[in-house]
Amino acid sequence: MTLQETTRLLLPSLLSIPSATSVVHHTSQSILLSFIMKFTNYLLTTATLASSVLAAPAPRTGLEDRLRARSLQRQSHPLAPIPLDTSTKENSRLLEADENTTHVTYSSNWAGAVREQPPPQGTYSAVSATFRVPEPTxxxxxxxxxxxxxxxxxxxxxxxxILQTGVDFYVENGQTYNDAWYEWYPDYAYDFDLDVSTGDTIVAKVEAISPSQGVATIENISTGKKATQTIRAPAATATLAGQNADWIVEDFQSGDSMVDLAGFGEISFWGVQAQGGGSTWGVDDATIVELKQGNEVLTDVEVQSDSAFTVKYTS
Incomplete structure (x- = not known):
């Protein structure tokens, strides 16, 4: 029985209590009615507060809390090149690729493909690609x-x-977590309010509206959800030049240091496209970037076509 129904049943009985005189009777009724209404309101308020507490969202897991805190200091960095060392086996492979007109370079934080020269008739105004979120190990x-x-x-x-957008993948004690983000370096990255899971197919795109303003979009094809954010340059010295178009797997930075890179199997980029100078460009003639840390090359980039390539984790 609800509180309202209980009140309706009790009220007639309480009001029918006999009184010595009609004046006293009416006065008693008024006082009693006021008491009942106040007590009913108190019970209703208490019940509402209790139901609100019970309906509150469950707290995030410990892993998610830590990663949310870490993401507040998450930041990409420009390509950190490593000088070519022709004495190593890995560099011999890269030099052979150079003879076939494919330009390959090393970096301590990037792997993927970069168009290092702007279009003949202008600058890059948009860059996009589709990829599948890997399972980190x-x-x-x-x-x-x-x-x-x-x-x-x-x-x-x-x-x-750098105007950029993408998806981070994390692993800790067997648990995995992902977040979609946008960033205008040298500012930090900011998370989209968009659910992303391992195996989801993602379309990522950035557009430069002007040197100091751009748009970042992440579309999760697997869920049918999309998030878009207009971004402004964080400083007058951090405007875009439109000189490079990037499709990257990165060992990004959190706080003052790079995160420990997780294994990622392979990440395939397709629908690779850069717009600029009235034309559309892919990875033909792009620079291939391999990620190398210490004496170990951790990736193998394979180009399938002008619009598709794969970054394999090889360690």
Whole structure:
């Protein structure tokens, strides 16, 4: 029985209590009615508060809390090149590729493909690609390991700014987590309010409206949801030049250091496209970037066509 029904049943009985006189009777009725109404309101308020507490969303897991905190300091960085060393086996392979007109370079934080020269008739105004969110795997040790897949404008030969958007993937003690984000370097990255899971197919795109304003879009094809954000340059010295178009897997930075890179199997980019100078461009003639840390090359980039390539984790 509800509280309202109980009140309706009790009220007639309480009001029918006999009184000595009609004046006293009416006065008693008024006082009693006021008491009943106040008590009913108190019970209703208490019940509402209790139901609100019960309906509150469940707290995030410990892993998610830590990663949310880490994401507040998450930041991509421009390509960090490593000088070519022709004495190593890995560089011999890259030099052979160079003879076939494919330009390959090393980086300590990037792997993928970059168009390092602007279009003949202008600058890059939009960059996009589709990729599938990988399943990250821990590579020895403990703690959180992570990586990121993204598209962007600038950040290679022009390093004052990067307009970019993508998806991070994390693993800790067998648990995985992902977040979709946008960033205008040198500012930090900011998360989209968009659910992303391992195996989801993602379309990522950035557009430069002007040197100081752009748009980042992440569309989750697997869920049918999309998020878009207009972004402004964080400083007058951080405007875009439109010199580079990037399709990247990154060992990104959190706080003052790079995260431990998680294994990611392979990440395929397709529908790769850059717009600029009235034309559309792919990865033909792009620079291939391999990620190398210490003496170990951790990736193998394979180009399938002008609009598709794969970054394989090889460690």
């Amino acid at each position: 821990a590579q020895g040790g403990s703690g959180t390991q992570a990586g990121s897949a993204w598209v962007g404008i600038d950040g290679d030969t022009y390093s004052n700014a």
